[in-house]
Amino acid sequence: MLVRTYRPCQPQVTRSRERIGEALVSRGLLRPEDLERALEYQRRTGDRIGRILIALGLVKRQQLYQVLAELWGHPYVDLLREPLDARLARLFDPEALVQRRCFPVRRVGNEVFVATAEPPGAELEEYIRSVLGSVTVRPLVTSEWDIDYAIRTIFRDLVLDRAALGLYYRSPDESARQVLVRWQKVALALLLILVAAGLLMVPTRTAVIASALVNSVLFVFVLFHFVVAMAGAKHEHVQAISPEEVQALRDDELPMYTVLVPVYREANVVPHLIENLRNLDYPASKLEILLLIEEDDEETLAAAKAARPPETVTFIVVPNGLPKTKPKACNVGLLFARGEFLTIYDAEDRPEPDQLKKAILAFRKGSPDLVCVQAALNYYNATENLLTRMFTLEYSYWFDYVLTGLDRLRLPIPLGGTSNHFRVGRLRELGGWDPFNVTEDADLGIRAAARGYRVGVINSTTWEEANNHVGNWIRQRSRWIKGYLQTVLVHTRHPLRLVRTAGIRNTFGFVLLIGGAPFAFLSLIPLWSLTLTWIVTRTHAFDILFPPVVLYISLFNLLIGNGVMIYLGMLAGFKRRRYQLIPFALLNPFYWILHSIASYKAVWQLITKPFYWEKTRHGLSRYLETGSAASVAAE
Incomplete structure (x- = not known):
């Protein structure tokens, strides 16, 4: 075996930040005026000069670390070309290597050569010896990028295993890997037997009981939504951050922030994504953007490289394996995240530039149990076609009224799929995302509440692309509803434990919000079918199904319930000042029929392929290409 011998450079006495800049200038790698620019940036942000130079694109990453190697008095190593000792490396935990910014390259006798992106010192030696015992540590210098590459290469299978099964290993009861636990299977079987027996033996009474139950649940569901929305209307944002507060925030107070961007088959959107991320108002040297690209998605990777992203963007290749879901990719990103805070954006997202700063302020103003804040989507x-108009009204109602109302009432908040901002330490404590739940965001919000944490909202918006094709919309919505069903099944596995930890009030809110939505959608087609049949035929055959009390509740749901939902849709249009959308709220009852169709598809997929992630196609809107989206967003 070929063993490379490293000869340490002569150590330098002075290791000031200015010395790094001077060394780069003296070697012709940095212009003096660029150094002055970087030093001014450093005075404002308090960040390391090396990180600043890379973030501003003033020096190549490899060149910087080669100079640092000279200043630190240790050899430079390129881990992309260096033979790596996999057996040695696998004695270490990859997450610890990421956070410590080091990687064991090889061992020669009692000497261990360790690549590091940090100034070598006693802490590095203590860590290596805590794993290997009494050895002599020989530091090598490399970049964080090289270290991440080496970890992804050597620990590929372990990274995949932890991303896919980490939550299941830690807490199987919180994972959707198993659709139904034993008692749920027994209960479902008994319910089906009971209903079948009732229809055979006492069909009329069984039908009346079913009608009463369905209409009663719908009544409570509509009432719950109205109360929550009114709470949101009265107190629009618990964590309202003013422009003055954002303006007063100093850059040197800001922590490292990680942005995860999972993409799959979205080569057409990547150039727009890179441009949108450039617009974030956050110090570039304190921003870590991880673009999560699936291993088999060469087209998107090529498009991302062609877009020439800034140095703050790192490509993380997600190992190919099942389940092939967004939460699995996010778990891979979480392993490599070095920020104190973290958020997720989708490929087509256009977050408001100050959103990260608003999230920081919200966490500072919030209580210690605040684990996440959700921005509005x-x-x-919105005005592209009828479907986008209805979708926009729905989202405006959900994020501007429902989530705000839940926050106001201190009820569990199901997160949106993007623009949720986390404390990274708490997120890791929660186990990250469930790769087997296809609405991992909603599940994580409920899991946080079940463990006694809070989720809040902030007054910031991320602009997305509304589905403008019915087929694409149904694919997306059926996945969401399937995920809601998964979330209900997971978090009701131990009902008494849920009540003890989350409380009766939170449990009731969770069941109504997450379980009530699929129930309501599934009931729509049968109820509307009965109603239309009666209107057309004027038959009295259904009279027996609706005794007076049930009839009154049914009429309330039909007239008042639909009226309330139309009214709330109109409110959403007023809130966003999109007055041209308000008349379309009258079409809400017909829009819900699409939800009902999607819900039946969701149930079928829950039975046949529960973990299948039905891909939503992005980049279909004409506004994406014409560049007029900004004017639409400003309506």
Whole structure:
């Protein structure tokens, strides 16, 4: 075996930040005026000069670390070309290597050569010896990028295993890997037997009981939504951050922030994504953007490289394996995240530039149990067609009234799929995302509440692309509803434990919000079918199904319930000042029929392929290409 011998450079006495800049200038790698620019940036942000130079694109990463190697008095190593000792490396935990910014390269006798992106010192030696015992540590210098590459290469299978099964290993009861636990299977079987027996033996009474139950649940569901929305209307944002507060925030107070961007088969959107991320108002040297690209998605990877992203963007290749879901990719990103806070954006997202700063302020103003804050989502192509208009009204109602109302009432908040901002330490404590739940965001919000944490909202918006094709919309919505069903099944596995930890009030809110939505959608087609049949035929055959009390509740749901939902849709249009959308709220009852169709597809997929992630196609809107989205968002 070929063993490379490293000869340490002569150590330098002075290791000041200015010395790094001077060394780069003296070697012709940095212009003096660029150094002055970086030093001014450093005075404002308090960050390391090396990180600043890379973030501003003033020096190549490899060149910087080669100079640092000279200043630190240790050899430079390129881990992309260096033979790596996999057996040695696998004695270490990859997460610890990421956070410590080091990687064991090889061992020669009692000497261990360790690549590091940090100034070598006693802490590095203590860590290596805590794993290997009494050895002599020989530091090598490399970049964080090289270290991440080496970890992804050597620990590929372990990274995949932890991303896919980490939550299941830690807490199987919180994972959707098993659709139904034993008692749920027994209960479902008994319910089906009971209903079948009732229909055979006492069909009329069984039908009346079913009608009463369905209409009663719908009544409570509508009432719950109205109360929550009114709470949201009265107190629009618990964590309202003013422009003055954002303006007063100093850059040197800001922590490292990680942005995860999972993409799959979205080569057409990547150039727009890179441009949108450039617009974030956050110090570039304190921003870590991880673009999560699936291993088999060469087209998107090529498009991302061609877009020439800034140095703050790192490509993380997600190992190919099942389940092939967004939460699995996010778990891979979480392993490599070095920020104190973290958020997720989708490929087509256009967050408001100050959103990260608002999230920081919200966490500072919030209580210690605040684990996440959710920004509002809305659509830049709202007026593209009828479907986008209805979708925009729905999202405006959900994020501007429902989530705000839940926050106001201190009820569990199901997160949106993007623009949720986390404390990274708490997120890791929660186990990250469940790769087997296809609405991992909602599940994580409920899991946080079940463990006694809070989720809040902030007054910031991320603009997205509304689905403008019915087929694409149904694919997306059926996945969401399937995920809601998964979430209900997971978090009701131990009902008494849920009540003890979350409380009766939170449990009731969770069941109504997450379980009530699929129930309501599934009931729509049968109820509307009965109603239309009666209107057309004027038959009295259904009279027996609706005794007086049930009839009154049914009429309330039909007239008042639909009226309330139409009214709330109109309120959403007023809130966003999209007055041209308000008349379309009258079409809400017909829009819900699409939800009902999607819900039946969701149930079928829950039975046949529960973990299948039905891909939503992005980049279909004409506004994406014409560049007019900004004007639409500003309506």
